[in-house]
Amino acid sequence: MTKKYRIAFVFIVESGDLENKAILLGESLRKFFPSTTEVPIYAVRPRKGKEISENTKSRFKNLGISYIYDPVNVVWRNLPFANQAYGSALVEDKLKDDVEVLAYLDADIVCLKYPVNLYMSADKQILVTPVDVFSGGAAKYGESLPVNFKFSYEINNINAKNLWPILTKIDRIEIYPCFNSGFIAVRPEIGIFRKWRETFEISARRGYFGIVNPFSQAFFYTDQVFLASTILSKLERNEIGVLDNSYNFPLNLVQKISNNEGKIDLKEIVFLHYHHSFYDMEWTKFFNFDEAEISWLTSKLPLFKDRHTAVYRHKAEYIRQYALYYYWKIKLFLSKFIKIVSSKNQSIDSTK
């Protein structure tokens, strides 16, 4: 069955510097996909507050980008990175019968080259890239699982014994399959994004907030850890297409990469994941590039650094999450306590 669209894109936008980033991403995508009738692009704001400016809305309009505000992220509103699951699930549900490939991109990505590999082969259901470096958002292969992974695997019934090792992209460490959540392309009828959202919802009900400290790396990488078990629960190993570094090039790690490989050809890079690196022009010194070819990009840089960056979480979010942490800790403690007391009562009963 052929669908109405071959490719569609979705990303998240909220007030602050995410607006500039989202506009830049939209502009870069439209350079390679100029037809607004053939390639839908969605910018989603899935939380209350953080209203974007009229200027951003009109830029989206001019670029043929559909802007959706739908505050579906309620339970996880203190973690900006949960927005990805809520926003992408919303568009996945909307386009499930109409589009062959739906790609979610972080707003801190630009498209520099036509992403030909997005047209995935028939045996693949998803395209991803491995985690860049080992962190609290990954679990070493063959070792006991950290608490966030244990939690995530339990929700989606993953048995670590059935899994295979993959290597982190840059420091080459063997981990359980786990992918960077900045670039994910799916066949929307499979429902990966919706299951990812469901994993977030279930985790909150089961007390994840009281188990993982909101200031920890483990919490920071929750989206990535939940994505891993979501993918593993839906797909077989051979259905997961793993793309190379050019589809999610970590500009924050460029120094390490160029130490190994020397100057990098910017021409080879499809999706440049620039993180915080566009607030100045330092990054350019690591690349070979044709000035004229990327003048459309460099003329817009450096990006204005808004004090409300979405990448760093707001103080209010931390405080609210910290309050939840203790609320859930007490709740989990009490429920354990009640279980122990009632089981003792039962054993007394049984001796009667």
Ligand SMILES: [Mn+2]
């Ligand atoms: Mn990112």
